[in-house]
Amino acid sequence: MWLQGFLVALQGTNLLYLLVGTIFGLIIGALPGLGPMFAVSLALPLTYGMPAASAIILLAAIHASTSYGDSFASILINTPGGPTSVASCWDGFPLAQKGKAGFAMGISTGGALTGGIIGWLSLVLIAPLLSDLSMGMGPAEYFMVGLLALSLLSMASQGETIKGMILGAFGLLISFIGRDPITATKRFTLGTVYLEDGLPLAVVFVGLFALSQIIILAEEGGSVTEVKEPKGGVLDGILDVLHHPLTIIRSGLVGIFMGIMPALGPSTANVISYLVEKKSSKHPETFGQGEPAGLLAPEVAKSSCIIGDLIPTFTLGVPGSGVTALFLAALILHGIQPGPDFFSKGVLPYAVFAGILLAQFTFFLMGLGFAGKIAKVVLVPNTFLVPAVVVFCFFGAFAVRNFLTDVIITLVFGVVGFVLYKSKWPLPCLVLGFVLGDILESNFHRTLIIGHGSLMPFITRPVPLVLFLACIVLLCWPYVSALLLRWRTDKDRLIPADLEDEVER
């Protein structure tokens, strides 16, 4: 069946759709604010007349390449192409500034392929198992996963704990704008219909990261890098990926885990994997200054999460995110009923899975061929880059929902991002709070409803209890490790003194 599936996916028309989808996705991905959701929703109506396999292959190619293309702007001009590649800026852009833009693009390309393959393997090999796991998770578990992710604030705050906590809480607060997820009460909407849906993630992120960075580039003048001779090419970056096997494993697991959890998507996986990698690193101080692992981790996690997201969609018919909901719609539209018996529906599911794998290689080959040329953007004078990116920021912010008000939100958050960046406040904390707010609140209330107002489900169920203990360990670890270090230093200081005494005796 697998062979037949690959043969279908490798048919001439399907390969053409793969190519078209990849190019389309790369263009959309590179535009600030526009991500997979926009690209897939735009392409979905175009697939009506297509054969089922071709339609899903086209959408899979668009999905994968949009996410990959999102990182271009993150690395080259420090403006995320979408919410899924925010963390890619943090070490990708410093690499570009050092004249290693091609190398960084190589890491992104290799990382995206590796993550895609990990995600695909998990989709094919352990999908039913993972689906069972995700279905066994209730709101109490989701709340604790969210809390665990939030406890990474201490890591994201980069030594500025109080500032990080203030920003994290501020992120949570602005995520509460709009209708309450349980009672649908309008909160902080200022009486406007616009704010009832809350602040749109993509629009806020375009402002916070893209517009603010462009203001900084405008101030700096010159170009992104003054290094005319690039250090390391795309191929070097791809090969460097192989030197970080543990990073790949860690980020791949984070990505799959976040993928199979409904509501926790690539935007969360991207940030969490970066923080996990920083926490696991022996040299966390190098993060944020062009550390290759700091770029690789979010890239791998994002790609594996995107495919991990498809696991509950295909095997249970439960979409994990907005994009996978579109995939579900496309499957049903083309007469494919997702569910536990998905694999027993002839050659079509195998062709779809083969197409998803081929999509990873298509964008990889495109990246291999063109990433080096795209990387030359860093040499364009900021005088030209700035107005062009501002135009695309506004275009992207508007195109998300076709609201001109979204452009105002982008402008406001652009100023907020600029101010926070200039005062060296840890912006990742704001992202973490904003992304996790809804997950925490809705699942907390659901647990209370299930427990008839009691908090006991949080501690009587094994998984939430373990996760809660993990939160405590994570929050206390910096203080415990500092105490341990002091104890060790004291001990080391004592030993030579003892030895001296013995020598004297």
Added chain:
Amino acid sequence: MREQLLKFETFAVGTIAVFSGLFLLQTYQYGRRAALFPRVVSFTILFLTGFFIVSRIRRAMVKPPAKKETTRIVQSEITQAGGVHWLLTLSAATGFFVLIYLVGFGPSTFFYVTAHLYLAGYRRHRVIFLFALAMAIVIFLTGYLFTIPLPEGVLVPMIVGER
């Protein structure tokens, strides 16, 4: 001490505190369930910002701040690098938004790019014109290809008449 207190980040923290205070007041209009999380988070922010401001005051009282002489030097370096001051960039971007509202996305892209390049001190008129025109065309084509209904501006229907 006064300088330290007036430092920008204290102002930013104050703004966040006021913002969360207003949120907190608003929560008393909501039901218990809808108010719980915003209230807890608002209280947390107020506590943290209070702690932050107190710690800054204590620090300012202990150690007098060294006078910074770098501001003017950095500013002159920025000017020399051909950069545009942040306020100008932001004002141009705000102007761009107003133009979008008035004359639509395509024409305002042309005007904005032209204005920004002039503000940045670039004076090769032909290049400016061609670059601004190219950007406007790219935006128009992207909008057309991806079927994005770009705003036409409120002035266009007034001049051309409702279509």
